[in-house]
Amino acid sequence: MTAGFVLKPKDTIKLKETFLKIKKVFESRNIEVLIDSVSAKAIGLLGVEFNDMCEAADFLVALGGDGTLISLARRSYKFNKPILGINAGNLGFLTDINPDNIEEFIDKFLKGEYRIDERMVIEVEYKDKKLYAFNDIVISKEVISSMIHIRVDTNESYLNTYYGDGLIVSTPTGSTAYNLSAGGPVVYPLTEGFVLTPICPHSLTQRPLILPSNFVLEIEVKENFAKLVIDGQEIYNLDEKIKVKKALNPAKLIHRVERNYFDVLRKKLHWGDGK
Numbered sequence: 336m337t338a339g340f341v342l343k344p345k346d347t348i349k350l351k352e353t354f355l356k357i358k359k360v361f362e363s364r365n366i367e368v369l370i371d372s373v374s375a376k377a378i379g380l381l382g383v384e385f386n387d388m389c390e391a392a393d394f395l396v397a398l399g400g401d402g403t404l405i406s407l408a409r410r411s412y413k414f415n416k417p418i419l420g421i422n423a424g425n426l427g428f429l430t431d432i433n434p435d436n437i438e439e440f441i442d443k444f445l446k447g448e449y450r451i452d453e454r455m456v457i458e459v460e461y462k463d464k465k466l467y468a469f470n471d472i473v474i475s476k477e478v479i480s481s482m483i484h485i486r487v488d489t490n491e492s493y494l495n496t497y498y499g500d501g502l503i504v505s506t507p508t509g510s511t512a513y514n515l516s517a518g519g520p521v522v523y524p525l526t527e528g529f530v531l532t533p534i535c536p537h538s539l540t541q542r543p544l545i546l547p548s549n550f551v552l553e554i555e556v557k558e559n560f561a562k563l564v565i566d567g568q569e570i571y572n573l574d575e576k577i578k579v580k581k582a583l584n585p586a587k588l589i590h591r592v593e594r595n596y597f598d599v600l601r602k603k604l605h606w607g608d609g610k
């Protein structure tokens with residue numbers, strides 16, 4: 336069995352010791368460890384080019400925070416490999432395992448005691464590109480001063496024109512990220528659908544909306560100074576219509592069998608239970 340590692344890009348050097356410890360644990364259980372060339376270079380090792388690593392690995396590992404996991408899920412989309420998040424970040428809402436518990440987890444993993452959660456991914460067609468988002472896409476104004484008009488059509492009919500700072504189209508997984516801050520609902524991550532949440536709409540009536548995952552959305556901005564942001568990490572100038580739909584493949588996240596979403600909401604986001 337082969338694992339392919341990507342390390343959090345900021346302060347990677349601090350992760351060297353943790354990575355080497357985990358590598359030893361994996362290798363002692365006959366799991367070959369590959370590391371992508373960018374992460375390897377940052378800690379003075381030799382690595383494998385990202386796509387070659389994804390091709391060779393049976394599963395991929397993000398050693399970092401949520402951002403590292405989101406980025407790995409997006410960049411490895413076409414390889415469709417299961418992904419394990421080991422938390423070496425701050426919030427770690429999505430990364431399930433702590434480095435201290437890796438031996439215990441990997442022994443269970445090798446006995447088949449784990450879960451794979453299939454998370455819906457968004458596909459965006461923009462110009463001749465196909466882009467993938469694990470959390471969300473954001474159609475945003477470029478400058479602080481001017482609002483934008485965002486027209487949304489579904490494959491069935493005209494939907495709405497949003498006027499404000501922007502529009503978030505989130506996956507259920509991304510519902511606890513930017514969507515949450517903008518007043519959108521928490522959506523159980525194994526649900527399939529799009530969450531449309533306007534950012535500061537200049538209206539008394541705009542509300543977040545959930546649409547089924549078989550809808551195809553066309554989104555167009557009237558003004559010519561908008562941005563398209565993918566997972567908060569990739570930014571494009573938006574000057575043409577985009578088409579948004581559910582991607583063919585889900586992202587496959589490896590979790591502990593015992594992981595409970597509502598416990599994570601309580602622990603990490605302080606979701607109250609009224610007691």
Ligand SMILES: NC(=O)c1ccc[n+]([C@@H]2O[C@H](COP(=O)([O-])OP(=O)(O)OC[C@H]3O[C@@H](n4cnc5c(N)ncnc54)[C@H](O)[C@@H]3O)[C@@H](O)[C@H]2O)c1
Pocket residue numbers: 400401402403405425426427428429470471508509510511512513514516565566567568
């Ligand atoms: N005002 C906001 O809340 C805001 C603004 C911009 C981007 N974002 C979010 O940041 C995401 C990218 O994350 P990053 O870590 O690369 O950026 P980042 O470093 O700016 O961190 C964003 C924060 O959101 C958390 N987060 C990310 N995805 C999450 C999820 N699915 N559920 C719960 N928490 C989550 C991260 O742990 C981190 O604390 C984007 O997809 C977007 O949703 C949020």
Ligand SMILES: Nc1ncnc2c1ncn2[C@@H]1O[C@H](COP(=O)(O)OP(=O)(O)OP(=O)(O)O)[C@@H](O)[C@H]1O
Pocket residue numbers: 343344345399400401402403404406407423424425426427428567568
């Ligand atoms: N491949 C990547 N390319 C560009 N930026 C990335 C990549 N992977 C992660 N990042 C960014 O690096 C920053 C830090 O990484 P990460 O989110 O993993 O750690 P953290 O912020 O400490 O943890 P958490 O997100 O759990 O609070 C994030 O802003 C993330 O967007």
